[in-house]
Amino acid sequence: MRETPKPFWSPLAAGTVLGLALLVTFVISGHGLGASGFITRLAAQSSDWVAPQATAENSYFGPFMKAGAPLMSWITWEVLGVLIGAWLGARGAGRISVKVERGPSITPTRRIGYALAGGALVGFGARMARGCTSGVGLSGSAVLAVAGFVFLIGFFAAGFAVSMMMRRMWQ
Numbered sequence: 498m499r500e501t502p503k504p505f506w507s508p509l510a511a512g513t514v515l516g517l518a519l520l521v522t523f524v525i526s527g528h529g530l531g532a533s534g535f536i537t538r539l540a541a542q543s544s545d546w547v548a549p550q551a552t553a554e555n556s557y558f559g560p561f562m563k564a565g566a567p568l569m570s571w572i573t574w575e576v577l578g579v580l581i582g583a584w585l586g587a588r589g590a591g592r593i594s595v596k597v598e599r600g601p602s603i604t605p606t607r608r609i610g611y612a613l614a615g616g617a618l619v620g621f622g623a624r625m626a627r628g629c630t631s632g633v634g635l636s637g638s639a640v641l642a643v644a645g646f647v648f649l650i651g652f653f654a655a656g657f658a659v660s661m662m663m664r665r666m667w668q
Contacts, residue, residue: 502591519639526571529636533629535576536620538567600667611663
């Protein structure tokens with residue numbers, strides 16, 4: 498690992514590359530970006546490994562199993578590519594380390610608890626919205642879907658409100 502990590506990309510450069518990646522994804526696969534569908538497919542497959550009959554009869558997971566091999570979807574390969582690309586990018590920039598980012602007035606355990614609770618709420622919200630930030634927000638907005646813009650407005654408003662409530666822990 499490098500002693501001094503490379504600086505982060507500028508927001509303009511990162512946004513431009515993200516927009517181009519989204520365009521290429523639409524052109525090549527016919528799908529936009531997304532990730533939350535992978536977790537659902539992984540849950541359906543895991544449920545099938547443990548209780549195949551109950552999974553097949555389940556009104557939520559059953560259709561995934563009926564369609565066949567839930568993990569052989571394009572979204573699985575996208576998520577694996579994101580994980581591998583993130584690791585390669587972080588390694589190349591000298592930014593791989595094991596640590597808990599936190600403010601001075603919060604313990605690592607409490608910070609991890611907040612992160613898990615926040616992740617669970619975002620995951621639940623993504624299923625309720627029928628897509629995650631990249632699926633509904635970016636890909637939806639890219640095709641001018643009203644739901645994409647409504648999602649982004651709600652996502653940023655909620656993020657701003659929660660950041661104001663949690664701000665004192667980071668100071």
